[in-house]
Amino acid sequence: MAVTPSTMLPLGSKAPEFSLPDVVSGKTISLSTFSGKKALLVMFICRHCPYVVHVKEVLARLGRDYASSDIGIVAISANDAAGYPDDAPQHLKAMAKELGFVFPFCYDESQEAAKAYTAACTPDFFLFDANRALAYRGQLDDSRPGNGKPVTGKDLRSAIDAVLVGKPVNQKQMPSAGCNIKWKKGNEPAYYGR
Numbered sequence: 001m002a003v004t005p006s007t008m009l010p011l012g013s014k015a016p017e018f019s020l021p022d023v024v025s026g027k028t029i030s031l032s033t034f035s036g037k038k039a040l041l042v043m044f045i046c047r048h049c050p051y052v053v054h055v056k057e058v059l060a061r062l063g064r065d066y067a068s069s070d071i072g073i074v075a076i077s078a079n080d081a082a083g084y085p086d087d088a089p090q091h092l093k094a095m096a097k098e099l100g101f102v103f104p105f106c107y108d109e110s111q112e113a114a115k116a117y118t119a120a121c122t123p124d125f126f127l128f129d130a131n132r133a134l135a136y137r138g139q140l141d142d143s144r145p146g147n148g149k150p151v152t153g154k155d156l157r158s159a160i161d162a163v164l165v166g167k168p169v170n171q172k173q174m175p176s177a178g179c180n181i182k183w184k185k186g187n188e189p190a191y192y193g194r
Helices: 050-065 089-099 112-116 154-164
Strands: 019-021 028-030 039-044 071-077 105-107 124-128 134-138 177-180
Touching: 019 105, 039 154, 050 071, 050 089, 050 177, 071 154, 089 105, 124 154, 134 154
Parallel strands: 039 071, 071 105
Antiparallel strands: 019 028, 039 124, 124 134
């Protein structure tokens, strides 16, 4: 199982615009969907990746735990569904329903949103503050499939909690790691495979 790390987009980067369909509701989700929220978490995940499978229950719980907080959360899958049918919209919808996601789960068919965010792996997390400046990017926690460490979400939760109360986020951030985004042939971004 090859491991791909996050690109670690520079802190302070502005949240790129996106406009994507939610696989459950069919509604179009964009940055403006979350306007007025103190924080925005953008997660790049998929259905088939063992790294996402390892943390999926904690991602669902994170959504429930922060549902009444002033944070917008969106999950995005950008994998090429032709090559990875488990990541096709209908299977993403089934995943969202099985896990009880309380946040939108969008499909990025063109892969343009993933490129704009420099997403590299699944899972990959990007947390923005009220000004939509990047405050955290990196791992959920230090658990990985097979390393025996519990999945707690502590790194990401600590960053969310800081942003929600207007405190600075710890600048020492560890990259996420997982399966690489499954790019369509010829659509690989310049940062892929570096």
